[in-house]
Amino acid sequence: MPNKRPSTSTPGQRGEGDELHQGVKRGERMTTATGTPLGDGQNSLKVGDRGPTLLEDFAFRDKMFHFDHERIPERVVHARGYSAHATLECLDAIPDLTRAAPFATKGKKTEAFVRFSTVAGNLGSPDLARDVRGFAVKMYTEDGNWDLVGNNIPVFFIQDAMKFPDLVHAVKEEQDRGWPQAASAHDTFWDFVSLMPESTHMLLWAMSDRAIPRSFRFMEGFGVHTYRFVNADGESTFVKFHWKPRQGMQSVVWNEALKINGADPDFHRRDLHAAIESGDLPQWDLGVQVFDEAFADEFDFDVLDATKLIPEEVLPVRVIARLTLDRNVDNMFAENEQVAFGTHNVIPGIDFSNDPLLQGRNFSYLDTQLKRLGSTNFTQLPVNAPRCPVAHFQRDGHMQTSLQEGRGTYEPNSLTGDDRGPRADVVQGYQSVMREEAGPTRRLRAESFADHYSQARQFFLSQTEVEREHIVAAFAFELGKVEDPRIRTRMLGNLRNVHEDLAQAVADTLAMPLPEASEAAVPTRTDLPESPALSILRNGPESFAGRKLGVLVTDGSDKAVVKAVASAFEESGAVVEYVAPAIGPVKLKGGGTLTPDHAIDGGPSVLFDAVALLPSSDGADALARRASAKDFVSDAFAHHKLVGLGADAAVLLAAAGVEPDEGFLDLASADDAAVFVTRCASLRHWDRDVRA
Ligand code: HDD
Numbered sequence: 182m183p184n185k186r187p188s189t190s191t192p193g194q195r196g197e198g199d200e201l202h203q204g205v206k207r208g209e210r211m212t213t214a215t216g217t218p219l220g221d222g223q224n225s226l227k228v229g230d231r232g233p234t235l236l237e238d239f240a241f242r243d244k245m246f247h248f249d250h251e252r253i254p255e256r257v258v259h260a261r262g263y264s265a266h267a268t269l270e271c272l273d274a275i276p277d278l279t280r281a282a283p284f285a286t287k288g289k290k291t292e293a294f295v296r297f298s299t300v301a302g303n304l305g306s307p308d309l310a311r312d313v314r315g316f317a318v319k320m321y322t323e324d325g326n327w328d329l330v331g332n333n334i335p336v337f338f339i340q341d342a343m344k345f346p347d348l349v350h351a352v353k354e355e356q357d358r359g360w361p362q363a364a365s366a367h368d369t370f371w372d373f374v375s376l377m378p379e380s381t382h383m384l385l386w387a388m389s390d391r392a393i394p395r396s397f398r399f400m401e402g403f404g405v406h407t408y409r410f411v412n413a414d415g416e417s418t419f420v421k422f423h424w425k426p427r428q429g430m431q432s433v434v435w436n437e438a439l440k441i442n443g444a445d446p447d448f449h450r451r452d453l454h455a456a457i458e459s460g461d462l463p464q465w466d467l468g469v470q471v472f473d474e475a476f477a478d479e480f481d482f483d484v485l486d487a488t489k490l491i492p493e494e495v496l497p498v499r500v501i502a503r504l505t506l507d508r509n510v511d512n513m514f515a516e517n518e519q520v521a522f523g524t525h526n527v528i529p530g531i532d533f534s535n536d537p538l539l540q541g542r543n544f545s546y547l548d549t550q551l552k553r554l555g556s557t558n559f560t561q562l563p564v565n566a567p568r569c570p571v572a573h574f575q576r577d578g579h580m581q582t583s584l585q586e587g588r589g590t591y592e593p594n595s596l597t598g599d600d601r602g603p604r605a606d607v608v609q610g611y612q613s614v615m616r617e618e619a620g621p622t623r624r625l626r627a628e629s630f631a632d633h634y635s636q637a638r639q640f641f642l643s644q645t646e647v648e649r650e651h652i653v654a655a656f657a658f659e660l661g662k663v664e665d666p667r668i669r670t671r672m673l674g675n676l677r678n679v680h681e682d683l684a685q686a687v688a689d690t691l692a693m694p695l696p697e698a699s700e701a702a703v704p705t706r707t708d709l710p711e712s713p714a715l716s717i718l719r720n721g722p723e724s725f726a727g728r729k730l731g732v733l734v735t736d737g738s739d740k741a742v743v744k745a746v747a748s749a750f751e752e753s754g755a756v757v758e759y760v761a762p763a764i765g766p767v768k769l770k771g772g773g774t775l776t777p778d779h780a781i782d783g784g785p786s787v788l789f790d791a792v793a794l795l796p797s798s799d800g801a802d803a804l805a806r807r808a809s810a811k812d813f814v815s816d817a818f819a820h821h822k823l824v825g826l827g828a829d830a831a832v833l834l835a836a837a838g839v840e841p842d843e844g845f846l847d848l849a850s851a852d853d854a855a856v857f858v859t860r861c862a863s864l865r866h867w868d869r870d871v872r873a
Contacts, residue, residue, distance in 0.1 A: 213243040254553050255304040259315045262298030263450035264517040266508035269293045273501045279410035281530030282322040292321045297397040301352045302363025307442035308449035310363035311392045316402030317522045321568040328526040335403035337487040338380040340630050342541015366662035375671040378633040382488050385637045388655035390432035396452045398463040399431040406539040407484045409532035417614045419472050423498050424465040429722025434873040437820045440787045463506045468498035483629035487538040492712040520564045521550040532614045556580045572603035634678040635706035641680050643715040647867045657690035674699035725861040726754030731789030733760050735800020740771030745851035749858040760784040782809045786817040791861045793825035801829045805836035819873045821865040825857045
């Protein structure tokens with residue numbers, strides 16, 4: 182049953198030399214869905230000029246029928262997402278470890294599709310919610326589709342899939358009121374997680390800057406669970422998967438995130454789309470932590486517990502491949518909405534562990550796709566269809582698009598040739614790893630899963646001072662939105678088991694007394710060493726490449742300085758956008774005009790990684806009276822941004838009430854541009870004493 186991309190056009194749609202497509206092209210003849218050419222696409226068929234519409238108006242019914250059924254259920258979680266086509270290239274062949282096709286030979290390329298997402302928000306929710314980001318990768322291998330359905334955080338809230346519906350009900354908008362949208366800062370979420378201490382490690386990550394990434398391009402991804410590699414001899418090892426962004430890691434600060442959501446709710450999707458469109462293709466290294474049973478037995482925690490990670494300092498990540506996002510989607514519905522991921526989609530060489538969260542996921546994803554996409558034949562949709570031949574005796578079903586020929590629809594049969602195929606391939610086909618499993622059937626949580634706090638503490642201690650402050654502020658913000666004080670108190674009791682300083686700082690920020698520590702199943706370990714790999718700031722990029730500079734210009738801005746700044750940043754791989762009092766062209770001193778990308782009211786500094794204030798003297802005076810210009814400057818200051826100061830910018834600082842510090846660099850002449858761009862490599866000026 183070859184699963185070719187179905188031809189969706191009708192003969193009447195063929196344009197001059199055009200491929201057959203359903204998309205409307207210039208000059209095409211408009212038809213109904215069944216191809217009848219329309220004589221009038223604007224008016225329904227009525228009796229007389231003003232009479233009622235006729236029941237026989239098939240053209241109206243055809244159009245309205247389809248429109249009325251345009252929406253499908255959004256994903257129950259991860260509804261808001263954005264995708265791109267990609268290529269995975271093998272950098273280090275590992276046939277000794279796995280027979281997985283993508284890692285068979287160095288240089289081998291595998292087609293892939295990636296979907297990033299937030300978890301809690303609905304399809305139309307803003308991108309900068311404090312949330313986990315989904316990082317789902319579909320690899321179309323010659324041995325079938327392999328989906329690595331991960332997140333940008335290496336651990337999870339719960340240990341057993343049985344708790345997933347509870348977790349999701351708790352974080353989604355509350356059923357009796359319908360809010361909050363895309364936010365965990367409410368009673369039901371904190372009620373649930375404070376009652377489920379196993380979520381504490383994940384909470385530390387979710388309250389860290391990992392949950393407000395600057396871009397999908399600047400975040401890590403993780404397979405989370407322990408999986409298995411299996412080689413051609415059937416030998417198996419455990420493996421954890423990591424995606425490391427070659428762009429480096431970067432997040433925004435919380436006050437900035439709140440404002441980005443207002444200024445550009447599509448901030449993340451726009452960023453990804455623009456980067457790919459401009460040819461600045463985002464890349465991740467795919468790394469693995471490979472270990473055997475002996476390591477698993479000796480490791481401090483249970484490798485089947487998805488609330489735990491294996492620090493990279495304990496078990497280094499070995500890079501084996503590189504993922505490049507090389508093409509934007511053409512159609513959001515056909516690709517981003519219809520793509521169907523599932524952890525159960527594995528290929529020979531990849532197998533599961535007994536992680537009870539993973540086992541539950543393997544069951545759940547198929548169901549959700551049937552609900553959402555409406556037919557068991559969703560695997561035939563172009564974005565889901567394997568690129569390798571497909572042969573089986575699955576037949577019929579809603580929206581069957583393949584023309585399944587022949588008489589034999591069962592195995593074995595004597596009608597489909599000598600081999601009576603298709604038949605399973607005992608040599609090359611998928612073989613599950615042989616495992617010895619025994620024991621009484623029971624519902625319980627293994628004792629080895631009981632430590633809920635030690636790795637949360639390790640994560641906290643592995644952060645820089647700035648990052649710890651952000652974690653404290655995030656807990657305080659979220660718990661500050663919780664109305665029931667019992668929930669806040671319970672959570673503070675749990676945090677005492679993580680670290681006294683953390684609990685005290687959160688309590689102080691909330692102006693609440695510190696309660697007794699809650700009872701922990703096992704004492705928190707204080708001997709786990711810091712893991713620098715867990716910090717974003719300790720692993721920041723070394724250049725401004727891929728980031729965006731916002732340049733504030735007015736009539737009379739100095740052309741030489743503007744040009745020098747733009748060239749210095751563009752040469753370093755950054756994007757430069759101009760903000761002006763209005764969207765029309767500004768006249769530069771030194772001749773010529775410049776067309777801005779944003780008017781100041783729609784181009785706040787939160788949209789940029791650093792800003793340069795290059796107004797003329799008159800322009801600065803006029804801007805100093807505008808709220809949006811004052812916000813531009815004071816927000817850049819509050820968000821620790823580096824600011825380039827043109828010769829006439831001081832009046833803007835004064836209007837915004839900002840005292841310049843070492844994060845403000847002179848851009849009085851063209852010669853200053855090089856120093857500014859070099860300094861911007863550090864992305865932010867964290868020494869500034871503000872809380873954002
Ligand atoms: Fe899940 C979607 C990641 C636990 C059930 N999940 C979904 C997506 C990602 C993840 C990235 C979006 C895929 C897309 O872009 O279409 N989920 C995770 C990770 C988990 C996790 C990393 C823990 C390690 N998920 C999890 C559990 C269950 C589910 C325990 C249920 C037993 N997840 C689903 C789902 C979704 C989903 C309900 C909703 C839409 C979809 O599957 O296709 O089935």
